[in-house]
Amino acid sequence: MSEGIELLEERANREYKYGFTTNIETDTVQKGLSDEIIRLISAKKNEPEWLLEFRLKAFHHWQTLEMPRWAHVKFPEIDFQDIIYYAAPKTKKAKPGSLDEVDPELLKTLDKLGISLKEQKRLSGVAVDVVMDSTSVATTFQSQLAEKGIIFSSISEAIQKHPDLVRKYLGSVVPMTDNFFAALNSAVFTDGSFCYIPKGVRCPMELSTYFRINQENSGQFERTLIVCEDGAYVSYLEGCTAPRRDDNQLHAAIVEMIAGDNAEIKYSTVQNWYPGDANGVGGVFNFVTKRGMCRGHHSKISWTQVETGSAITWKYPSVILKGDYSIGEFYSVALTTGFQQADTGTKMQHIGKNTRSRIVSKGISAGKSQNSYRGLVRAAKTADNARNYSQCDSLLLGDKCGAHTFPYIESKNNTAIIEHEATTSKIGEDQLFYCQQRGIDPEKAVALIVTGFAKEVMNNLPMEFAIEAQKLLAVSLEGSVG
């Protein structure tokens, strides 16, 4: 075997720079899941009765379900009784009123992660909500947003302050019975973000949530709810990291989004959970349900994701195109290296007339990783003139990794047009040598090729995020070229 291929296959010393842990006092409940634990969590969060009932109902439903196995991923049995379902950094108050009340250790952690809660960073124009383990630790710019009637807070806070709004929308897009992990999340979700943009308001800044798992053996089950009323617009960003640990951590989130008439939601995420070490030990299991509802006519929901982390990623950000003329988009870059496995894609459900959807998926596999695109495009009987265009490209580095494409099409309306294109290419020895002959080392060459490959998706990210994501791709690939 030639040197170049060896270089590609080596995934030596890949550094996950977010792998540190923070020593802060944490309030946890005992491991395991039962009615009592759920009651305890609900009580700790001082929740209304309806929510406790919602949780218990979800839990009882979950108990009837089996762990699904259809994804193209392999993992050991998960012992759901061996997980801590609630872990919250202790603060003097339930939720710090000002930055001075936030644990300095926590601030340091956030600093290390490159997140500043100081509002002087106003120029960057991003409001941030930080969720550590099970609770939101701080939200910035709240008052400024409130002037426009925008609610941006942790979901726990929203449950206290705007229970009717939460109750109206919670579970309306992803019902608790939707799937195994959705039922689990509905039973035990602890925190997450809530965004509400009232009628006709364009949110003046990016809203962003940063998720961090810190506590050992804890699962992270966050719940995000984004509502854009008629004519409203918001761009929302999500980022995440976790410490390096030998055991697998479970992350099972739900994101629900609702867009009214002429409303637009742009959701971007850079997922960088700990992927496990070079031998495939540890790492986060990322089993997430994300779905948006284009409820109104001419509404638009756009998902952009850059997935570089997690031992296993299993998620399909989807759009239900209910309103006539509504638009759904899915732009994805999924990079797997080492022993990572990703089975990701989208579902576009065309219900309304003249609905359009566009899917651009770029999978990059290196090392011994497996990268699958799985997508469903469905046109209901009512979806006259629905249009879908899907483009799925795979790029392989080396010859021990795999790329797979599973496109499913279901059309019940013969005026619907669904197009699918797929390509697979390989960064070959010859290409690397060509670059080297021009003075470009293999690492740079791979970065150049990957950047070119992922460009169409990256261009969809908000500027600052795009630069971060670009760097992240390069860093994640570092090990895989030598």
Added chain:
Amino acid sequence: MLSIKNIHASIDGKQILKGLNLEVKAGEVHAIMGPNGGGKSTLASVLAGRPEFEVTDGTAEFEGKDLLEMSPEDRAKEGLFLAFQYPVEIPGVNTTNFIKTALNEKRKYQGLQPLDSASFLKLLREKAALLELDKSLLSRSLNEGFSGGEKKRNEIFQMAVLDPKLTILDETDSGLDIDALRIVAKGVNTLRNESHAIVAITHYQRLLNYLKPDFVHVLMNGRIVKSGGKELALELEEKGYDFIKEELKEGLLLN
């Protein structure tokens, strides 16, 4: 500038170069001819450092430095340029961006600042004009969907931008139409000066009509079996390689 002594090289255990010697001085143009499969591209690959080839014996110095010790990218940054016989396509990588990266990597190696965008674009325009390169190629993915001739022209275009000390042309003339050949040869000639050297691998006299080589070598069966001035190329064109094979059999040429 380039001094190759007794080079032996193999691929997958198969011996291809079997004791090859070549001296190239700055300012010289050498043509290498020879029958298919003789090892011409192998020589180019070995000099450029293609990892599949194993050098089992011999030495190669480039400007006094041990070429064989250097990584392929360092050889390039030291000023060795190979115009490939079969340039590869790299989808998704913009041609301009690629050349800019290459140039700035070389400048970094030389301790220079990256070229600012304006100067780079000026340089690019100038060289594109020299080679009458269709500028729309520059905004496309590198070599992707380029015609055979466009790929070859793009190689010489990159050479013009990167300004190497030693250029190896591996059958750059094959696949070029008559006009393109003239333009490419003109491009090569403009770069030719007392500090540059060119090694042109070719099967045909027509390129040599433009390049006017100082030396012509015949590479056959892994060795340079005959060397001469530009008249040797004319003789080969006329007689083919058989007369050399005959001479070889008679043991006249073994060095």
